[in-house]
Amino acid sequence: MSDPQEIIKPDEEGESLVPEDQSDDSDKGEAAGDTEMDFLRNLFSRTLGLGPGEKVLDELTLEGVARYIQSDMCKNIICMVGAGISTSAGIPDFRSPGTGLYANLQKYNLPYPEAIFQIDYFKRHPEPFFALAKELYPGQFKPTVCHYFIRMLRDKGLLRRCYSQNIDTLERVAGLGDGDLVEAHGTFYTSHCLSFLCRQEYSLDWMKEKIFSDDIPKCDKCSGLVKPDIVFFGENLPGRFFTSMTTDFPQCDLLIIMGTSLQVQPFASLVGR
Numbered sequence: 001m002s003d004p005q006e007i008i009k010p011d012e013e014g015e016s017l018v019p020e021d022q023s024d025d026s027d028k029g030e031a032a033g034d035t036e037m038d039f040l041r042n043l044f045s046r047t048l049g050l051g052p053g054e055k056v057l058d059e060l061t062l063e064g065v066a067r068y069i070q071s072d073m074c075k076n077i078i079c080m081v082g083a084g085i086s087t088s089a090g091i092p093d094f095r096s097p098g099t100g101l102y103a104n105l106q107k108y109n110l111p112y113p114e115a116i117f118q119i120d121y122f123k124r125h126p127e128p129f130f131a132l133a134k135e136l137y138p139g140q141f142k143p144t145v146c147h148y149f150i151r152m153l154r155d156k157g158l159l160r161r162c163y164s165q166n167i168d169t170l171e172r173v174a175g176l177g178d179g180d181l182v183e184a185h186g187t188f189y190t191s192h193c194l195s196f197l198c199r200q201e202y203s204l205d206w207m208k209e210k211i212f213s214d215d216i217p218k219c220d221k222c223s224g225l226v227k228p229d230i231v232f233f234g235e236n237l238p239g240r241f242f243t244s245m246t247t248d249f250p251q252c253d254l255l256i257i258m259g260t261s262l263q264v265q266p267f268a269s270l271v272g273r
Contacts (some may be wrong), residue, residue: 058248074253076160082260083148119232134211147174161248184241184267186230195224
């Protein structure tokens with residue numbers, strides 16, 4: 001992402017991207033909110049390639065967002081969420097130094113931290129993944145305020161869709177259903193045999209029984225390796241991710257991003273739609 005200091009420099013025609021009233025001391029108090037919103041709008045336009053949009057918030061505060069949500073103009077809200085909305089439930093994120101998941105995998109003797117989610121490595125050495133899954137398995141954690149906020153939007157008829165990078169199923173525990181969710185990186189909710197000729201589906205309870213008995217899950221039909229339906233490196237995202245975004249985002253009145261630094265593609269590219 002571009003350096004914000006570079007973004008606020010004058011452009012090629014000598015015009016600063018920061019509105020002129022930002023430098024007018026006499027108008028600072030009155031125009032502070034507009035200045036911040038205009039700056040962020042220009043920031044996103046430059047860094048994400050977004051075109052200019054209509055100003056819909058009267059001020060860049062939580063109160064301003066709340067007023068917009070309560071207005072007649074806001075009918076379709078999309079939420080994009082990542083691991084940060086689940087950390088207060090006790091589930092570590094991936095990249096935080098010292099506390100993130102990747103920083104605490106030494107005991108599994110991996111060639112590199114990301115290997116635990118590499119599909120080729122998993123097929124050869126499934127033991128580290130299932131040992132980690134036992135520690136983080138869904139059902140041991142409760143939804144957070146963020147999860148119930150998304151549920152509230154759904155209950156009020158405002159949620160167009162929740163796009164989640166999380167695999168912890170806490171959105172479902174909070175009450176969201178299949179139609180409310182696009183689980184971009186998959187889910188523990190279902191599992192499948194990896195054999196191309198079998199693909200037998202298994203439930204969350206079946207997988208839980210295998211994991212907590214320290215058994216490597218094998219298919220009841222063909223004895224093939226069974227994997228939760230989470231997306232590993234080297235696997236394609238669910239088709240629903242691509243079909244839903246083409247219809248959801250043109251209808252979006254408000255995009256709320258929570259708990260993600262938008263470092264992972266193609267999830268991060270949703271912002272530009």
